[in-house]
Each structure stands twice: as C-alpha cells, then as structure tokens.
Amino acid sequence: MPIRTNRGRTAVYRRLWGWPLRSPRHLIGTLVVLAVVLTALGILLPKAIGKPGQTAAGTGSSATSTSRPGIAAPVTVTSTLPPRLTTQPPPSSAPPDQDGVRVAKEWVTAWAKHPDGTTNEQWLNGLRPYTTEEYLATELTTVDLARITASRVTGEPVVVSSLAGSMDVDVPTDGPKVRVTVAKLNFGWRVTKYTQAG
Incomplete structure (x- = not known):
C-alpha cells in the first residue's frame, strides 16, 4: 500500500x-x-572508467585513435615523450687545484705535530687556519692526541679525486696515510673531513 x-x-x-x-x-x-x-x-570505478593518459605497455609513447568524418579507418596518432631522468648525473671532475693540495698537506703537518705536553687547545689552534669552524667544533675537539701515532709528513700529497669544489687528498706520514677532504669556500680551501687512507 x-x-x-x-x-x-x-x-x-x-x-x-x-x-x-x-x-x-x-x-x-x-x-x-x-x-x-x-x-x-x-576498486571497480577506476577499472570501469579507465585512466586518462595511460601509456601503451608502460613505454614513453601513447597512442590514441580518433575518427574523422569521411575516413573509414581510424587514424592513430602516436606521440613520443622524452625519457624521464630518475637519477642525477654524477658531478663532473675538475683538474686539481694546487692551493687545495697545499692546504691538505699543511693541515696534515699541523695534525701530526703534537709533541709531549701539547694541550688539545694548542693542537686545535694549529689546525684552525686550515679547517672549517663546524668540523673543528664538532669532530676535532673530541680527538685524543695520544692515539695519533704520526709525528710528521713523509712525502708529497696525492690527489685521489677532484671535483669543482672539493678534493680528496692522500698525505703520507710516518704513521698511517691520511685522506683529507678539502672544500673550496669563499675565503679559500678548508678541511672538512679526514680519515685513515686504505
């Protein structure tokens, strides 16, 4: 009712x-x-409607069929899209800058120079002209001088890699070989990192 x-x-x-x-x-x-x-x-609506701009078989080209009046067969229009870059190209290498190499050698000379009785503050003051303030304050203040076995530089530095604004330089000492990373800043080359070279 x-x-x-x-x-x-x-x-x-x-x-x-x-x-x-x-x-x-x-x-x-x-x-x-x-x-x-x-x-x-x-789930069902996208399948029923279809996705606009869907590419054929996952390639960079998409094909669409259009009908024109007076033409019996459909005309297929194919457009080729440029490939998409997924990774950035590696930075380009540059010729070594001798000022950076000199700073690396002088830094390792100051790093290895710590005769008995040298305080951490005196050692850090010797490194200050060649080191960034951030690296000096965050990493080098915690270094134990007793663990540095080198006392002098024994040879010429060797550039391992050189980019436009930074270099890795190996400096031989009477202890371990030291790898120093130097970066070019507004006021010149400065050390941003060091490790024992392999």
Whole structure:
C-alpha cells in the first residue's frame, strides 16, 4: 500500500535513518557494510572508467585513435615523450687545484705535530687556519692526541679525486696515510673531513 501523506513518509525516513543508531550492533554493522561498498567502488570505478593518459605497455609513447568524418579507418596518432631522468648525473671532475693540495698537506703537518705536553687547545689552534669552524667544533675537539701515532709528513700529497669544489687528498706520514677532504669556500680551501687512507 503506497504512502500518501507527508507524515507517513517522514516516519518511514526516520525509521530508515534511525536504524543504525538503535544499538551498537546496528551501528557497527552499518559501518562495515558502508566500508565494503566504498572499497568496492574504489576498486571497480577506476577499472570501469579507465585512466586518462595511460601509456601503451608502460613505454614513453601513447597512442590514441580518433575518427574523422569521411575516413573509414581510424587514424592513430602516436606521440613520443622524452625519457624521464630518475637519477642525477654524477658531478663532473675538475683538474686539481694546487692551493687545495697545499692546504691538505699543511693541515696534515699541523695534525701530526703534537709533541709531549701539547694541550688539545694548542693542537686545535694549529689546525684552525686550515679547517672549517663546524668540523673543528664538532669532530676535532673530541680527538685524543695520544692515539695519533704520526709525528710528521713523509712525502708529497696525492690527489685521489677532484671535483669543482672539493678534493680528496692522500698525505703520507710516518704513521698511517691520511685522506683529507678539502672544500673550496669563499675565503679559500678548508678541511672538512679526514680519515685513515686504505
């Protein structure tokens, strides 16, 4: 029997919308059904509609068919897209700068110079003209001078790698060979890191 009055319709609507709020079980059931419906729509709609601009077989070219009046067969238009760069090219090498090599050698000379009785502050002051302030404050202040076995530079430095703004230089000592990284800053070359060369 059809509902003929507005009051009857309102009661039916109130009953439908109020059903989920009658008990916690009704509310949870309604939320589960709603989640299933939304998930199904999210999966099925993109498949039914299709994705615009989809490329053929994952390549860089996409083909679209267009019909023109007066032409029986469809015309295929193919566009080739340029490849997308996924990685940055490696920095280009540059010829070694002799000022940077000189700074590396002088830094290792000051690093190895720590006769008995030298305090950490005196040692750091010897390194200060050749070192960045950040590296001096963060790393070199924790160095234990007793663990430095070298006392002097024994040969000429060798440039291991040279880029436009930095270099890695190996400096031989009477202890381990020291690899120094120097960077070109506004005020000249400065040491930013050192390790024992392999």
